[in-house]
Amino acid sequence: SITKIMTLYLAYEAVAAGRAHWTDRVRVSKKARHTGGSRMFLDENTSLTLGDLAAGTSIVSANDGAVAIAEYLAGSVENFVKLMNRKARELGMNGTVFKNPHGLPAKGQTTTARDILKLSHSYLTTFPQALLIHSQQTYTYHNITQYNRNRLLRKYPGADGIKTGFIAKSGYNIAATAKRGDTRLIAVVLGAGTPGIRARETAKLLDEGFRRINGPG
Numbered sequence: 001s002i003t004k005i006m007t008l009y010l011a012y013e014a015v016a017a018g019r020a021h022w023t024d025r026v027r028v029s030k031k032a033r034h035t036g037g038s039r040m041f042l043d044e045n046t047s048l049t050l051g052d053l054a055a056g057t058s059i060v061s062a063n064d065g066a067v068a069i070a071e072y073l074a075g076s077v078e079n080f081v082k083l084m085n086r087k088a089r090e091l092g093m094n095g096t097v098f099k100n101p102h103g104l105p106a107k108g109q110t111t112t113a114r115d116i117l118k119l120s121h122s123y124l125t126t127f128p129q130a131l132l133i134h135s136q137q138t139y140t141y142h143n144i145t146q147y148n149r150n151r152l153l154r155k156y157p158g159a160d161g162i163k164t165g166f167i168a169k170s171g172y173n174i175a176a177t178a179k180r181g182d183t184r185l186i187a188v189v190l191g192a193g194t195p196g197i198r199a200r201e202t203a204k205l206l207d208e209g210f211r212r213i214n215g216p217g
Contacts, residue, residue, distance in 0.1 A: 001061040001163035002175050003037065003103030003111075005119055006084050007069055007120060009052055012127040014073050022051035026070070031077070037104055039064045040141045052141070058130070059139035061144040061164070066102040091118050105167050113188040120162055120175045120186050131177070134161035143173040151199040152176055157207065162186075164198070172198040178206050185209040 014020040025047045033044040040056035042048070042064045051068050056062040070080035077100065084098040090172035093115035099106035123130065137148045151160035158178040165173040172192040178185055187205040 001063075001103045002116055002163050002173050003098060003101070003109075003135065003165070004057050004061060004066050005068045005116070005123055005163050005175060006098060007101040008016065008054060008058060009119070009123045009127070010073060010080070010087060010131065011050065011069050012123075012130060015050075016127075017158055020050055020073060022049060022096055023053070024050045026050055026053055026072045028068055029071055032064045032071065035063045035104075036065045037063045037102070040139070040146075040211065041144055043066060043142075048141075055133055055136075055139055056141055058163070059134045059136050059148050059190060061149065063102040065102060069191070072099040088115070088119075091115075091122050092117055092215075097151065101170075102166055104166070105169065111179075111189050116175050116188045116190075117186060119175070120188070124162070124177060124184070131161045135159075149195070150174065150204070151195065152178070155199065156203055163197075166195075174198050174202055176202045176206065178210075180210055180214070183213050185213075 040062035074080035095112040099109040
């Protein structure tokens with residue numbers, strides 16, 4: 001689901017360019033409704049704002065929300081994936097191939113920690129306001145409240161994003177960021193065996209980064 005950082009990046013770009021607005025109403029397709037995995041429980045043929053979809057995709061990793069965003073911005077998932085891969089090339093993500101907007105398993109879909117770092121850095125540099133959403137610990141839609149799976153938001157001082165992900169073949173993954181004073185760091189961990197290990201190893205990376213930059217204490 002760290003794939004969704006790219007999906008959200010393209011949504012923010014579309015809004016910044018005036019091609020879309022967060023208040024736009026998006027109709028939910030059958031394809032979006034029936035996307036499995038993490039969901040915000042969209043109903044087919046209902047509508048909600050692009051901003052609501054972005055929030056659900058950011059906070060609770062909604063696969064149905066990611067598909068709805070893709071279809072709205074590009075007309076189809078297939079067209080949106082082309083935009084994702086074009087952006088990846090622009091960012092120098094040479095080890096990455098996207099096959100869908102949500103990150104569910106797909107043959108040939110690959111990435112690297114370095115590429116996710118490039119994506120995350122560009123995303124936060126270009127759209128720092130996105131952290132106002134990524135830092136939220138819960139999201140409620142359809143009277144269903146779900147929790148952000150990024151444990152660092154609750155446990156690590158200064159943590160305010162970005163995105164976790166999990167599939168069986170690649171394990172537990174995260175692109176995390178935290179800020180202390182004027183220093184913001186990004187850490188990427190791929191392939192952890194459990195959510196606890198993912199959080200612990202990410203905290204170690206961030207601790208070491210802050211230690212090197214800010215010195216003891």
